[in-house]
Each structure stands twice: as C-alpha cells, then as structure tokens.
Amino acid sequence: MIIDTHSHLQFDAFDADRDQVIKRMLAENIQCINVGCSLDSSKKAVALAEKHEGFYAAIGLHPTDAGEPFDVAQYRALAQSKKVVAIGEIGLDFFHKPYDEQKQKDIFLQQLALAEELNLPVIIHCRAAHEQMIEILRNQKLARLPAGRQGVIHCFTGTLEQAQKYVELGFYLGIGGIIFKFNIDKVIQETPLAKLLIETDCPFLTPAGAPEKRNEPIFMKYTIEKIAQLKNISPEMVASATTENAKKLFGV
Numbered sequence: 001m002i003i004d005t006h007s008h009l010q011f012d013a014f015d016a017d018r019d020q021v022i023k024r025m026l027a028e029n030i031q032c033i034n035v036g037c038s039l040d041s042s043k044k045a046v047a048l049a050e051k052h053e054g055f056y057a058a059i060g061l062h063p064t065d066a067g068e069p070f071d072v073a074q075y076r077a078l079a080q081s082k083k084v085v086a087i088g089e090i091g092l093d094f095f096h097k098p099y100d101e102q103k104q105k106d107i108f109l110q111q112l113a114l115a116e117e118l119n120l121p122v123i124i125h126c127r128a129a130h131e132q133m134i135e136i137l138r139n140q141k142l143a144r145l146p147a148g149r150q151g152v153i154h155c156f157t158g159t160l161e162q163a164q165k166y167v168e169l170g171f172y173l174g175i176g177g178i179i180f181k182f183n184i185d186k187v188i189q190e191t192p193l194a195k196l197l198i199e200t201d202c203p204f205l206t207p208a209g210a211p212e213k214r215n216e217p218i219f220m221k222y223t224i225e226k227i228a229q230l231k232n233i234s235p236e237m238v239a240s241a242t243t244e245n246a247k248k249l250f251g252v
C-alpha cells in the first residue's frame with residue numbers, strides 16, 4: 001500500500017471521470033489524503049473521504065485564497081469528522097502577485113493555533129517565503145504535537161540548508177512531480193528517507209514519463225523511481241518507508 005499524501009481529487013478537473021481515477025488507484029492499493037484549499041474545497045475533501053475507505057482529508061485555507069475570510073468555527077466543525085487528519089494546505093506564498101504579506105501571516109497563525117487546539121499536524125504550502133516560514137515555525141512551536149508529528153512542507157523546492165532546518169523543527173518534506181522541473185536532487189540525497197513523504201498534488205505537477213497531462217495518484221510511481229535512483233535504493237524501499245512515515249505523521 002502507498003499513500004499519496006497530497007491530492008486534490010475533489011477538484012473540478014476530476015468531475016468527468018473521478019470514479020475511474022479512484023478505481024485505478026484502488027486497483028494499485030493506493031490511499032490518499034485529499035487536501036482542501038478553501039472552505040468549499042475542504043468540505044468536498046471531507047465528503048470524498050467519508051465516502052471511500054483509505055481516503056482521508058486535510059482542511060485549510062491556502063495563502064493564495066486568503067481573500068476569503070478564515071472562519072475558524074466552520075473549520076472546527078468540519079474537523080469533527082474522524083477522516084480529517086491534518087490542517088492544510090496553509091502557509092505563505094509570496095510568488096503569486098499581488099499578495100498581502102501581513103494578511104497571509106495572520107491567517108496562517110490562526111490556522112496553526114487551530115492545529116494545536118485539535119492536535120493535528122499541518123500541511124504547509126510555502127513558495128518564495130522559506131526564510132519567513134522557518135522564522136514563524138521556530139517561534140510558534142507546535143508544542144502539543146508529539147516530536148516529529150508537526151507536519152510536512154509540501155512540494156518542497158527550497159535549498160538543502162532550508163530542508164535541514166525544517167527537519168530540525170520536526171517537519172517532513174513532501175516530494176512530488178515538481179522534482180522533474182526543479183532540481184532538488186541534493187536535498188533528496190541528503191535528507192534521510194525517514195523524513196520524506198510522497199505526494200502528487202494532482203491534478204497538478206505531473207511527473208515526467210506519465211502518459212497524461214493531468215496528474216493522478218497512480219503516477220506517483222515515476223516520482224518514487226526517481227527518488228530510488230537518487231538514493232541508490234529500490235523503489236519498493238522508497239514506497240514502503242515513505243508510507244510508514246505518512247502513517248506515523250497522520251495517524252492513519
């Protein structure tokens with residue numbers, strides 16, 4: 001069994017053939033965490049998780065959706081579902097312009113507080129903002145969460161030094177199809193397998209070699225193969241170790 005730790009199967013891109021995509025992944029014994037980006041997509045992620053075995057959900061307000069107010073009561077109510085295993089995706093994005101840095105930070109801090117309150121790990125989106133993110137996570141320790149269960153920096157594309165800082169702070173690094181566009185070979189080679197998670201971020205970030213433009217969970221194998229080559233171990237070892245990491249982090 002393999003867990004896709006970051007998918008968006010609730011998105012419109014899968015409306016026409018969601019059942020077939022799910023059938024294909026279940027046939028390969030793949031489970032997933034569907035991640036919300038807004039209140040609406042968080043609700044849809046929870047509904048999908050309630051419907052299928054081996055499906056889980058994360059709920060949160062994405063920094064590029066920060067125009068939407070963060071209604072903590074609604075997210076708290078959604079978290080009542082046993083299928084909600086994380087708060088995310090939340091974070092900072094100073095790449096997409098224009099952005100309101102203070103507003104993004106405020107909403108991120110409110111969601112970190114919710115994660116603390118609910119004892120849930122966080123799924124962090126961080127783009128062009130790693131230094132600010134590391135500073136926040138240093139000062140804002142997720143103290144109630146067990147060591148190493150703080151969360152994951154999803155779709156990591158930072159430097160080796162930043163990777164090491166996140167690992168020191170108790171975070172995993174989420175590795176997906178972006179590694180075919182962005183060279184983070186050194187980060188993958190130097191970070192212990194025990195701190196890596198596999199993800200698709202589907203429908204986005206399709207790995208090289210996949211037969212379709214739209215990404216889906218079964219295409220994780222291309223990412224797993226590349227990590228195996230870089231670390232000079234078998235793909236099976238990458239799949240089993242990262243799945244164990246995902247189970248530990250999300251308690252599934």
Ligand SMILES: [Zn+2]
Nearest residue numbers: 006035089201
């Ligand atoms: Zn995502």
